[in-house]
Amino acid sequence: MGDLGLTAGPLQYGFLLATPVLIIRALRLPAHPLPMLRFRCFRNTDPPHVTRIWQSRAGQPGLAQPVSPDLFEEYVFGKLHFDYGGLIFALEDDCPAGFVHAAFGPDAARHWIAPETGVIAMLQACPGDSEHEIARALVVEAEAYLRTRGAKVVYGGCVQPHNPFYMGLYGGADLPGVLDTDTVFQEALRANGYQPVRQIAVLRRALHDFQPPADRQQVQYRRRMLVQVIVDPPARNRWEALTTGDFDLTRFELVPRGSGQTAAYLVVRDMAIGNHAAGRTVGVVELEVDPAERRKGLATCLLSETFRMLAGQGFDTVEMNIPADDAIGMRLAEKLGFCETCRGTLFRKEW
Numbered sequence: 001m002g003d004l005g006l007t008a009g010p011l012q013y014g015f016l017l018a019t020p021v022l023i024i025r026a027l028r029l030p031a032h033p034l035p036m037l038r039f040r041c042f043r044n045t046d047p048p049h050v051t052r053i054w055q056s057r058a059g060q061p062g063l064a065q066p067v068s069p070d071l072f073e074e075y076v077f078g079k080l081h082f083d084y085g086g087l088i089f090a091l092e093d094d095c096p097a098g099f100v101h102a103a104f105g106p107d108a109a110r111h112w113i114a115p116e117t118g119v120i121a122m123l124q125a126c127p128g129d130s131e132h133e134i135a136r137a138l139v140v141e142a143e144a145y146l147r148t149r150g151a152k153v154v155y156g157g158c159v160q161p162h163n164p165f166y167m168g169l170y171g172g173a174d175l176p177g178v179l180d181t182d183t184v185f186q187e188a189l190r191a192n193g194y195q196p197v198r199q200i201a202v203l204r205r206a207l208h209d210f211q212p213p214a215d216r217q218q219v220q221y222r223r224r225m226l227v228q229v230i231v232d233p234p235a236r237n238r239w240e241a242l243t244t245g246d247f248d249l250t251r252f253e254l255v256p257r258g259s260g261q262t263a264a265y266l267v268v269r270d271m272a273i274g275n276h277a278a279g280r281t282v283g284v285v286e287l288e289v290d291p292a293e294r295r296k297g298l299a300t301c302l303l304s305e306t307f308r309m310l311a312g313q314g315f316d317t318v319e320m321n322i323p324a325d326d327a328i329g330m331r332l333a334e335k336l337g338f339c340e341t342c343r344g345t346l347f348r349k350e351w
Ligand SMILES: CC(C)(COP(=O)(O)OP(=O)(O)OC[C@H]1O[C@@H](n2cnc3c(N)ncnc32)[C@H](O)[C@@H]1OP(=O)(O)O)[C@@H](O)C(=O)NCCC(=O)NCCS
Pocket: 287, 288, 289, 290, 293, 294, 295, 296, 297, 298, 299, 300, 301, 322, 326, 327, 328, 329, 330, 331, 332, 333, 335
């Protein structure tokens, strides 16, 4: 990464030596003068700059607000896998006007980072005429950092398991890639050759009017099944501890009475941080039914019972992210009355 002054426009140099055609091109200057940008890595005194840049996007959907340096300290800079070199600022007149955060996905054992898989986890720039130029240049800087660390493939945006940072701060129950409303980040990725590979739907449902399905099968399940509640379930691996350890998680398990065998489970997090709905919101971050027991109404039963309990605890809204191409998950959500509020896109680039 260079701490050199860079201009983003190629048309301002050397036109005295250019051919007539190039002279004409050189005179076609952009509508707004392009910024003089410099770049530098994160320092201990920078949390207020990240906070200020984030706050400058207030009103942009999906960004947790209000934020503070302490919040970023807790959820980003204080993490064991945070590397100062990966958080890069663009400076306009020596003032940070945007930042990109390049990091890595997990290794196969979900124990630590895998340097061959880069993730551009976040990019935000202060609104203004130069926001797109700043964002594009920041992606180039992020790539330079990731390359020197050994990345061969880079994801633009975070989706499990490539979710090193920003859960709770961005995008709802879980990380949705880059929100489609985050046009500056998305445009910078596309301009640098990233391809969209997945869309994630962010879905929401109010709990006050939720009625569990009353068909015969569901009524029988309510007699035959127990829901076990495990508060603060232990992380299954170190990556999970690193990325979700800060949240109040609760696991709900559906167990046939008289059997110790879990037929289905789901995990929710209290969205005290990153709540974009009115009232108290809870996010479903995991849901799985035993493969041998699918298509028998167990997910419907577990979700219904869980929603009933959560409403009883004073939660108003439930959120869930589902890959848009997961037809089963989307049908399940539709059956239970979820509505899509927005979408995110996961991008990818290889070299
Ligand atoms: C998605 C999953 C949780 C559904 O569990 P399930 O117990 O089979 O779901 P249910 O039997 O309660 O079905 C509820 C609704 O989901 C939809 N659905 C479930 N399985 C389906 C299938 N194979 N094909 C089409 N629709 C399906 C239907 O709309 C169904 O309602 P219907 O039976 O009235 O048509 C389960 O398939 C699973 O664990 N998948 C792997 C993990 C996963 O993808 N988790 C994320 C899901 S959001």
